[in-house]
Amino acid sequence: MIEVKCTGHAFEREISHILALFYQDPDIAFVAEWQQPEALQIELALMPVAGGVRTHGVLRHGRYRDEESCERLYKEGGEKGERRTAKQAINATLLNLMERYTGLEQGWGILTGIRPTKLLHQLLRSGRGREEAHRYLRSDCLVRPEKLALLQEIADRQLAVIPDLYQIERELSVYIGIPFCPTKCAYCTFPAYAIEGQKGRVRGFLEGLHYEIRAIGGWMKQSGMPITSIYFGGGTPTSITAEELDELFAVLHESFPGLDRVREWTVEAGRPDTITPQKLEVLKKWRVDRISINPQSFSDATLAAIGRHHSVAETIETFQLARQMGIDNINMDLIIGLPNEGLAEVQHSFAQVERLLPDSLTVHTLSFKRASEMTQHKERYQVASRAEIARMMAYATEWTRAHGYRPYYLYRQKNILGNLENVGYALPGKESIYNVMIMEEAQTILGLGCGAVSKLLAPASGQLIRWPNPKDPKTYNETYRQLVAKKLQALKEIYFGGGATAHA
Numbered sequence: 001m002i003e004v005k006c007t008g009h010a011f012e013r014e015i016s017h018i019l020a021l022f023y024q025d026p027d028i029a030f031v032a033e034w035q036q037p038e039a040l041q042i043e044l045a046l047m048p049v050a051g052g053v054r055t056h057g058v059l060r061h062g063r064y065r066d067e068e069s070c071e072r073l074y075k076e077g078g079e080k081g082e083r084r085t086a087k088q089a090i091n092a093t094l095l096n097l098m099e100r101y102t103g104l105e106q107g108w109g110i111l112t113g114i115r116p117t118k119l120l121h122q123l124l125r126s127g128r129g130r131e132e133a134h135r136y137l138r139s140d141c142l143v144r145p146e147k148l149a150l151l152q153e154i155a156d157r158q159l160a161v162i163p164d165l166y167q168i169e170r171e172l173s174v175y176i177g178i179p180f181c182p183t184k185c186a187y188c189t190f191p192a193y194a195i196e197g198q199k200g201r202v203r204g205f206l207e208g209l210h211y212e213i214r215a216i217g218g219w220m221k222q223s224g225m226p227i228t229s230i231y232f233g234g235g236t237p238t239s240i241t242a243e244e245l246d247e248l249f250a251v252l253h254e255s256f257p258g259l260d261r262v263r264e265w266t267v268e269a270g271r272p273d274t275i276t277p278q279k280l281e282v283l284k285k286w287r288v289d290r291i292s293i294n295p296q297s298f299s300d301a302t303l304a305a306i307g308r309h310h311s312v313a314e315t316i317e318t319f320q321l322a323r324q325m326g327i328d329n330i331n332m333d334l335i336i337g338l339p340n341e342g343l344a345e346v347q348h349s350f351a352q353v354e355r356l357l358p359d360s361l362t363v364h365t366l367s368f369k370r371a372s373e374m375t376q377h378k379e380r381y382q383v384a385s386r387a388e389i390a391r392m393m394a395y396a397t398e399w400t401r402a403h404g405y406r407p408y409y410l411y412r413q414k415n416i417l418g419n420l421e422n423v424g425y426a427l428p429g430k431e432s433i434y435n436v437m438i439m440e441e442a443q444t445i446l447g448l449g450c451g452a453v454s455k456l457l458a459p460a461s462g463q464l465i466r467w468p469n470p471k472d473p474k475t476y477n478e479t480y481r482q483l484v485a486k487k488l489q490a491l492k493e494i495y496f497g498g499g500a501t502a503h504a
């Protein structure tokens, strides 16, 4: 139980986020007077002083009593700037107190709910020099030097791969969501429905998707915007048949202009149990540049425990098949912190990866997403301690560097084990352009199909407007005509009408 007393501010939401870095699902009460003597009691006061704010924090628990005070100056920029600085000051004070009390160091400082690389790009784009941007991240956001070095390395890599990254809003990317998988993995909250016994629904969904592609293709021709990258995700797009996949590519090519100039085509073939020589032929026929075959772990026991229903041998066989068929850019995803896995299991997985050497490797840290089966039945899944997770992640970092992989994108999620991050590594020249686009939110992503979220970057205001399609195939199949009409109207207003409409 944690009691928090706020004086001179009401940053309750932000305080809850900082406390969640230290405890899983903390029980927090915001109080005017202390209620529970045995609770961890934290008092955070904010006081205006000439040209700035002063914060004062006190933490008490049993005999433990610590005090932290810090002073931060308002920055220019009016009400929003002042509020942001006040919020940062409170967060930083709380973080300092909690780090001292728990002994846990937070590498990302007070950055929560924010894309760290996007923030760095924004600082650099705004004309602040690298030194000033780093000072801000280090001193105001309390980001630790090793994380800062990682951020800068990633930002540099992204600019090397996409030299026009800061002008890329003139183009857009396309995401196509296919919401089916052979089975649902226990940690998954993606729109992914077990395909078995759903033939009718798959057919209906594909009709809707073809309709949406044709309609949006008409708008694309009108807008004249070039397409940077196209990404098929979901679900597992290779869950549908080779014929259905082939037809989908044919519809795309009939409907979208300028596809010969697309910089990158990716298809998630994540589940090895969906890959066949016929499907790989289709991907080659339509010149797909990059696919993913995702082991997640090289332990059959772990795969069974997380409901993936494929074997390690299948992963290796499909990877070798794709290579033999000439696919020269294959990504693999691994997850650190899967149930019953520790450093030994992770070392075993990397030893297997070493035999295959994919072109890129995305290392995720397990996150407990609210709606996943794993979170709903947490007691069934034993995961490693925070210290073990940190050791596994350190091993992954060392291994990737030693094998020539370089980090090129990064993202963090809520409830991620050890408050770590997910990092995409690639051999030089094999980075995914789409992954950079989606992480940095540098341009519009048009999402088509089930569970696809369009992120429309309004050219006039720079505002990012989220436009989600329905997650489940039943709703999508029943409503796609209306949803496409509304989306076209929004696109018209944002791009041709100079306005921005929030999604209703």
Ligand code: SF4
Binding pocket: 180, 181, 183, 184, 185, 188, 189, 190, 191, 192, 234, 235, 236, 270, 271
């Ligand atoms: S394969 Fe991917 S999308 Fe499908 S259920 Fe597993 S995690 Fe979710």
